[in-house]
Amino acid sequence: xxxxxxxxxxxxxxxxxxxxxxxxxxxxxxxxxxxxxxxxxxxxxxxxxxxxxxxxxxxxxxxxxxxxxxxxxxxxxxxxxxxxxxxxxxxxxxxxxxxxxxxxxxxxxxxxxxxxxxxxxxxxxxxxxxxxxxxxxxxxxxxxxxxxxxxxxxxxxxxxxxxxxxxxxxxxxxxxxxxxxxxxxxxxxxxxxxxxxxxxxxxxxxxxxxxxxxxxxxxxxxxxxxxxxxxxxxxxxxxxxxxxxxxxxxxxxxxxxxxxxxxxxxxxxxxxxxxxxxxxxxxxxxxxxxxxxxxxxxxxxxxxxxxxxxxxxxxxxxxxxxxxxxxxxxxxx
Amino acid sequence: xxxxxxxxxxxxxxxxxxxxxxxxxxxxxxxxxxxxxxxxxxxxxxxxxxxxxxxxxxxxxxxxxxxxxxxxxxxxxxxxxxxxxxxxxxxxxxxxxxxxxxxxxxxxxxxxxxxxxxxxxxxxxxxxxxxxxxxxxxxxxxxxxxxxxxxxxxxxxxxxxxxxxxxxxxxxxxxxxxxxxxxxxxxxxxxxxxxxxxxxxxxxxxxxxxxxxxxxxxxxxxxxxxxxxxxxxxxxxxxxxxxxxxxxxxxxxxxxxxxxxxxxxxxxxxxxxxxxxxxxxxxxxxxxxxxxxxxxxxxxxxxxxxxxxxxxxxxxxxxxxxxxxxxxxxxxxxxxxxxxxxxxxxxxxxxxxxxxxxxxxxxxxxxxxxxxxxxxxxxxxxxxxxxxxxxxxxxxxxxxxxxxxxxxxxxxxxxxxxxxxxxxxxxxxxxxxxxxxxxxxxxxxxxxxxxxxxxxxxxxxxxxxxxxxxxxxxxxxxxxxxxxxxxxxxxxxxxxxxxxxxxxxxxx
Numbered sequence: 001x002x003x004x005x006x007x008x009x010x011x012x013x014x015x016x017x018x019x020x021x022x023x024x025x026x027x028x029x030x031x032x033x034x035x036x037x038x039x040x041x042x043x044x045x046x047x048x049x050x051x052x053x054x055x056x057x058x059x060x061x062x063x064x065x066x067x068x069x070x071x072x073x074x075x076x077x078x079x080x081x082x083x084x085x086x087x088x089x090x091x092x093x094x095x096x097x098x099x100x101x102x103x104x105x106x107x108x109x110x111x112x113x114x115x116x117x118x119x120x121x122x123x124x125x126x127x128x129x130x131x132x133x134x135x136x137x138x139x140x141x142x143x144x145x146x147x148x149x150x151x152x153x154x155x156x157x158x159x160x161x162x163x164x165x166x167x168x169x170x171x172x173x174x175x176x177x178x179x180x181x182x183x184x185x186x187x188x189x190x191x192x193x194x195x196x197x198x199x200x201x202x203x204x205x206x207x208x209x210x211x212x213x214x215x216x217x218x219x220x221x222x223x224x225x226x227x228x229x230x231x232x233x234x235x236x237x238x239x240x241x242x243x244x245x246x247x248x249x250x251x252x253x254x255x256x257x258x259x260x261x262x263x264x265x266x267x268x269x270x271x272x273x274x275x276x277x278x279x280x281x282x283x284x285x286x287x288x289x290x291x292x293x294x295x296x297x298x299x300x301x302x303x304x305x306x307x308x309x310x311x312x313x314x315x316x317x318x319x320x321x322x323x324x325x326x327x328x329x330x331x332x333x
Numbered sequence: 334x335x336x337x338x339x340x341x342x343x344x345x346x347x348x349x350x351x352x353x354x355x356x357x358x359x360x361x362x363x364x365x366x367x368x369x370x371x372x373x374x375x376x377x378x379x380x381x382x383x384x385x386x387x388x389x390x391x392x393x394x395x396x397x398x399x400x401x402x403x404x405x406x407x408x409x410x411x412x413x414x415x416x417x418x419x420x421x422x423x424x425x426x427x428x429x430x431x432x433x434x435x436x437x438x439x440x441x442x443x444x445x446x447x448x449x450x451x452x453x454x455x456x457x458x459x460x461x462x463x464x465x466x467x468x469x470x471x472x473x474x475x476x477x478x479x480x481x482x483x484x485x486x487x488x489x490x491x492x493x494x495x496x497x498x499x500x501x502x503x504x505x506x507x508x509x510x511x512x513x514x515x516x517x518x519x520x521x522x523x524x525x526x527x528x529x530x531x532x533x534x535x536x537x538x539x540x541x542x543x544x545x546x547x548x549x550x551x552x553x554x555x556x557x558x559x560x561x562x563x564x565x566x567x568x569x570x571x572x573x574x575x576x577x578x579x580x581x582x583x584x585x586x587x588x589x590x591x592x593x594x595x596x597x598x599x600x601x602x603x604x605x606x607x608x609x610x611x612x613x614x615x616x617x618x619x620x621x622x623x624x625x626x627x628x629x630x631x632x633x634x635x636x637x638x639x640x641x642x643x644x645x646x647x648x649x650x651x652x653x654x655x656x657x658x659x660x661x662x663x664x665x666x667x668x669x670x671x672x673x674x675x676x677x678x679x680x681x682x683x684x685x686x687x688x689x690x691x692x693x694x695x696x697x698x699x700x701x702x703x704x705x706x707x708x709x710x711x712x713x714x715x716x717x718x719x720x721x722x723x724x725x726x727x728x729x730x731x732x733x734x735x736x737x738x739x740x741x742x743x744x745x746x747x748x749x750x751x752x753x754x755x756x757x758x759x760x761x762x763x764x765x766x767x768x769x770x771x772x773x774x775x776x777x778x779x780x781x782x783x784x785x786x787x788x789x790x791x792x793x794x795x796x797x798x799x800x801x802x803x804x805x806x807x808x809x810x811x812x813x814x815x816x817x818x819x820x821x822x823x824x825x826x827x828x829x830x831x832x833x834x835x836x837x838x839x840x841x
Contacts, residue, residue: 195712197703200696207689214686215700215754216672274691280455 025268028323029283032316036155036290052293054174060289061178062253064282066260067238067267069187069230070198071281075265077206077224078126080134080230082119085254086146086290088249090115090238092148095157095248111236116163118144119231123224133227141257148250156247178240181200185233190278191306198222206273262313263288268320287316345372347409348539349394349508350831354403356389356563359451363389365563366398371508376530376540378550381560382583383800390560391510394541395430396423408507422442426506431497431514437485444468444481447500464739471499471808474536475529491522495529502533509533510541515549517637519613519814545633547838561585580834584802599623599809602660602795603762606645609654614640616817618654622762625795627784629799629808631833636814638797639681642764644677647671660763674762675757677701681766681797683744687751690740692733693719697739698749701758724753729779740770746777752783763787763794769803781807799833 040047065081073080085093088194090111097107120134158166168177191197200220204212213219267284269276291312350370356363364386371377380386392398393405396412405412407426410647414422437446444461447468453460468481477495485493494514501509511530515523523546530553534540542554551571556561558568559582566582604622609615614637622628632638643649645656646664654663658674671678682687688697689799695717699706706716721735728749734743739747748768755763767783769777784807789793796807804811805828813821813836821836823829 080556195714197707197708197712200692200703200712201700203692204689204696207691208686210680210686211689211697212700213668214678214680216669216702216758217700218669274689 006081007259011094019090021322022268024324025280026277026283026328028320029280029287032319033283033286033290036287036294039293040290040297040308044294047294047297050069050174052297054176054179056286056289056293058176058181059293060285061176061321062183062237062256063176063263063288064285065185065233065240066230066256067263067281067285068185068278069226069233069242070260071264071267071269071276071278072193072202073133073226073230074269074271075193075273075276076202076225076226077209078226079271080119080122080137080227080260081134081257082122082137082144083132083230083260085148086115086119086139086231086234086252087238087241087253087256088251089144090117090147090235091242091245091252092152092157092241092248092250095159096241098162098165099157100157104162108239111239112232114324115231115233115238116228119234120224120228123227125127125219126227127223137227137241145250150184151250152250154250156245156249158247161244165243165246168240178244181236181240185236186278186282190311198225202226203274206275208274229330266313266320267317268324336664345375347371348373348407351378351390351393351400352404352406352552354393354400354405356393356398360772362563364393364402367563367565367566371539371541373507373539374534374537375556376534376542378556378557379541379543379560379567380545380550380583381558382578382802385560385583386563387560388512389563391430391512391541391543394423394508394510395428395540396420426630427505428510429501429503429508430507430510430512430824431494432512437493437496439486440483440484443472443479443488443496446496447471447481449500451496466612467503468499471502472496472675475532476525479530479698485556489522491518491525494518495524498526498529498533505536506541510539510806512542512543513545514542515544515546516633518635522613523549525665545838549578554748560582560718576835577831580831580838584830584834596800599626602644602720603658604655605608605655607650607655607657609641609644609656611637611640611644611649611651614817615644615651618814618817618819620812622795622817624761625788625791626787627796627808629804629811629828630797630814631804631811631837632797633837634797634815635800637817638799638814639766641814642678642766642795642797645671646676646764648678672701672758672760674758676762676764677758677760677767678764679748679751679766680704680753681770683747683751683771688739688747691738694730694734694735694739694742694750695727695733697751698724698754698757701760705757711718720757723755724750727756728753728783743773743776745772745780748772748776748780753781756787761792763792763798765794766797767799769798770802777803801830801837804828804833805830 004129046052058172070080070083092105093114094111097110102110118140122140124135125131126133170177172180189245193202201212202219204215205219205222209219231261243246245252263284264281265284266269266287267280267282269280295308300308352368354364354367367386367390369390379387379390393598399419401413407423407428410426411735412419412422438449444465448464454464465481470477472481475495475498477492477499479492485496488496498511514526518526527549530540530542533758544550554571556568557571557579559566559579561583570580577620593805601624602621603624607619609618618641630638630641640649644651645666647668647670656666657663663670663674698721699717703712704712705819706720718735724730725732725735730746730749730753732746739750752765752768771781772780781803782795784794798804807827809825811823811828812819813833823833
């Protein structure tokens with residue numbers, strides 16, 4: 001009996017510590033968001049208006065929808081850098097589909113299928129040919145942007161009037177549909193990541209791919225599926241981009257992939273895989289979006305904004321890691 | 334008398350000696366009043382089962398550990414430093430170790446590897462000509478005739494091992510310690526390493542050779558020191574000692590007798606392996622596993638035990654042979670297909686291949702069968718907890734909660750979870766590779782009980798172990814794997830650990 005207790009107590013202490021540090025991540029992100037709100041409300045005129053808050057939500061959707069899928073990819077120990085060009089490519093492809101007179105809902109389905117199929121190339125290269133996902137998606141990054149620019153000559157591809165596409169940019173009770181879609185997808189991803197065999201397998205693969213394989217988890221198939229999902233999510237972003245701009249645009253969403261990765265990492269997901277959470281990414285997306293929005297309102301030189309943003313992202317991650325470490329150390333004592 | 338054989342020759346120049354050393358770790362007496370010496374030009378074999386104190390003895394000589402009492406002398410001078418300075422002191426007196434794990438950088442040349450981190454420089458620029466000249470000289474001393482500008486990536490395992498040895502020859506060593514240098518090599522390749530060892534000794538360097546392969550020991554060393562329970566048991570003249578006697582010294586006689594296993598005649602053959610070969614490790618392996626049987630496979634490190642299990646499971650493609658399940662050949666086994674046929678496999682390295690450390694016990698258990706704890710594709714938290722609790726209770730896993738991260742559990746409990754996941758999947762044929770490695774005594778006993786219980790339920794189990802003394806406790810039958818084939822078979826209750834050990838290390 002005493003032996004059993006002796007064996008149990010350190011385990012349970014560590015468990016509390018683990019739970020606390022996970023908590024710590026989200027708590028410190030909440031604090032960061034609160035600080036950003038206080039600072040921007042005090043210094044940036046028009047930050048706290050309803051319209052601006054809606055803007056923040058709409059901007060968050062651009063990063064968020066891709067970030068949900070990117071979170072799963074990074075938890076599984078992979079990376080996807082092809083998001084921005086994929087979004088732009090899909091908006092162009094969809095614009096052409098609509099120009100050819102394909103019924104809008106079917107064109108949407110096609111667009112999502114194209115996104116999934118293209119992204120799964122990187123997944124297949126990773127899963128069956130051991131090509132690092134960074135390389136595979138870097139190839140896509142270059143090829144997709146290039147194809148879109150080549151085909152359109154960098155000019156917007158207009159779609160004319162389209163009731164369904166326009167509807168996607170018309171606020172519902174003041175809330176843009178993009179934000180609603182983002183939040184619905186968030187709920188889906190949060191559920192899938194926690195409550196399905198697929199979601200838990202992603203964590204297992206990121207935590208120890210050998211053990212996952214030997215347990216009978218189909219590691220290769222899940223890796224391909226993850227990239228296909230990421231492609232589908234980028235396609236959803238591409239559809240929303242089209243509805244927002246009214247045209248397919250090969251130069252759009254430039255640098256989006258870095259915002260997405262930054263949001264996931266700021267959200268506490270480990271780049272080494274195996275650890276992360278959807279809620280963390282949600283908060284990370286808010287942090288990145290708030291910084292972008294606030295800096296614009298402050299009227300900071302757009303070139304210098306990039307410097308400030310870079311600094312804030314690194315400091316946020318540094319502070320988060322320190323907070324988790326301190327939390328763990330306090331709990332240990 | 335202790336050291337009697339070695340002490341007889343009078344013209345010995347003692348290079349290193351340990352006098353009355355004791356080292357205690359929490360809960361273990363790792364070294365108990367040990368005295369030992371080795372002379373110039375001598376190849377001394379060091380024998381003892383896992384945990385006998387061989388590595389502690391080596392750590393004394395290298396200065397990696399300070400003895401609680403007793404002295405360590407190199408070249409007649411006592412080591413006086415503590416901490417990391419002590420290892421430096423021992424190193425500067427000429428003590429070098431070649432470890433089991435190879436520490437070479439595959440993408441760099443032989444010369445660069447030999448000088449790793451200590452590359453000769455002229456005015457801050459690497460001097461390749463000097464490096465390559467010195468490297469080729471060191472390799473020539475071992476009979477390794479390779480251009481030093483080649484990449485390590487293209488070398489055979491034996492050549493890599495020789496390169497490791499060549500690395501310690503740079504800088505005039507006095508004592509070279511080799512820790513199972515041939516364990517990862519096939520017999521023909523081991524030959525090259527032994528020739529190299531003889532050359533080193535011929536130069537007047539003292540060599541300590543840790544190995545369990547008696548035929549190697551007989552080839553290259555005159556005397557062998559046997560350790561057990563942290564003590565030096567004896568140093569014997571290799572030529573005059575027979576293998577059984579050495580085994581008796583290694584295992585001792587105070588071993589608890591195996592509780593007699595109930596012997597049943599078992600009829601149904603569930604797994605039949607015929608003439609399986611995988612070059613260069615395995616040639617012509619044939620055996621059968623019957624329902625409800627625990628079949629032990631004994632063999633030294635590197636004898637091909639893991640390769641055999643992985644071949645059967647379809648993780649490692651083999652060259653030829655057939656694997657039949659329930660009398661039907663499966664062709665080329667595929668891992669997924671073997672799992673579907675009711676197999677379960679636990680790997681040798683728990684940390685690298687067994688557990689997902691950040692995930693809870695529950696998720697580590699149910700990963701083998703998510704469907705059993707889901708309804709309509711959604712994981713049910715309550716069913717997951719219930720399934721895990723069942724496994725935790727059956728296998729006596731000590732964990733605070735069912736979702737405690739498995740990385741925080743002790744090794745023994747982690748191992749029970751890894752076995753438990755196949756109980757969750759209701760596998761009927763379990764292939765367990767070293768399930769008691771790195772596990773404490775109490776957990777070992779529990780794992781033996783668990784294995785017997787699983788067999789009593791009609792599951793069939795292959796139990797691979799390098800700890801000979803546990804085989805009679807668990808197995809109905811033991812096969813000995815040596816030199817790529819199954820050499821001998823022992824059946825309960827006639828599984829005599831001395832005989833099994835002798836069969837494992839036998840050198841004719």
